[in-house]
Amino acid sequence: MKIGISTASLFKTCETEDAFSIIKDACADTCEVYLGTFYEYRPEFAKKFAERAAGLEVNSVHVNPLNFEPQLFFRGRRERGDGFYWLDQILRSAQLFGAKNYTFHGALRKEDGKEDFDYIAERIREVADFCARYGVQLCLENVRWGLYNRPSVFAELKRRCNNIAGVFNIKQARKSGYPYQMYIKDMAGAISHCHISDVDENGKTCLPGEGVYNFKEIFSRLKDAGFDGAAIIECENFGEPSELKRAVEFLKELNDKI
Numbered sequence: 001m002k003i004g005i006s007t008a009s010l011f012k013t014c015e016t017e018d019a020f021s022i023i024k025d026a027c028a029d030t031c032e033v034y035l036g037t038f039y040e041y042r043p044e045f046a047k048k049f050a051e052r053a054a055g056l057e058v059n060s061v062h063v064n065p066l067n068f069e070p071q072l073f074f075r076g077r078r079e080r081g082d083g084f085y086w087l088d089q090i091l092r093s094a095q096l097f098g099a100k101n102y103t104f105h106g107a108l109r110k111e112d113g114k115e116d117f118d119y120i121a122e123r124i125r126e127v128a129d130f131c132a133r134y135g136v137q138l139c140l141e142n143v144r145w146g147l148y149n150r151p152s153v154f155a156e157l158k159r160r161c162n163n164i165a166g167v168f169n170i171k172q173a174r175k176s177g178y179p180y181q182m183y184i185k186d187m188a189g190a191i192s193h194c195h196i197s198d199v200d201e202n203g204k205t206c207l208p209g210e211g212v213y214n215f216k217e218i219f220s221r222l223k224d225a226g227f228d229g230a231a232i233i234e235c236e237n238f239g240e241p242s243e244l245k246r247a248v249e250f251l252k253e254l255n256d257k258i
Contacts, residue, residue, distance in 0.1 A: 003251045004232040008034035012236055017049035026245040030057040030230045036064050041086055046093035053097050059193055059230040060101035061094045073107040073123045091134040101137045101192050103167050106147035121160035128163045139192040141167035142183050144176040151182035165192035188225035197235040207238050209250035219258050
């Protein structure tokens with residue numbers, strides 16, 4: 001298992017292109033690039049920071065999900081066309097900095113939970129095939145406000161879309177109200193990477209090692225589920241960037257013991 005950091009963790013601290021030096025200083029094995037604006041989606045922007053990321057493995061790319069991802073599920077071809085335009089820009093950028101995975105949120109959840117999985121799967125296959133043309137794997141993340149908002153959704157879609165992987169997000173699992181173990185079981189054998197954070201006794205998200213989570217148990221369950229990818233720190237609640245290094249060291253030491 002590799003330990004990494006998402007540039008989303010530094011979203012309030014610095015610009016995306018300035019995050020790589022901090023991630024390198026933290027001795028992370030890998031990283032995820034978070035692109036938050038349409039400006040950042042463009043390959044022209046990726047060219048500017050690809051040099052700064054040199055020497056650091058980029059595991060995945062992650063974008064502002066509400067900017068265009070829901071459009072990929074619209075029934076109108078023109079609306080979907082707009083979504084694919086921006087997806088094309090992002091995937092071209094992913095190629096420039098070497099990301100092989102796209103962290104995907106998909107459509108917004110249905111309040112009544114009555115999704116048309118046949119239609120959704122048709123759209124996801126279309127998106128996954130599009131990503132594959134760029135050498136990028138489509139990876140569906142569990143998020144409480146999105147398509148994968150409860151356990152069993154991934155397995156339901158995986159039966160219809162063999163070419164998708166999953167992203168396990170422990171913070172979103174907690175916020176969804178379901179035990180995180182259920183999500184790991186749901187994605188077992190198909191987890192691409194994880195978004196890792198901790199939570200303190202007051203319910204506030206914090207860096208791994210500073211809260212109450214039993215990461216020995218979490219990592220053991222992930223390994224038992226066949227996971228050996230990147231565990232990526234995604235957490236904005238910390239003080240100095242140097243604290244990220246302490247979190248990386250904590251996770252690496254724990255991973256070595258398991």
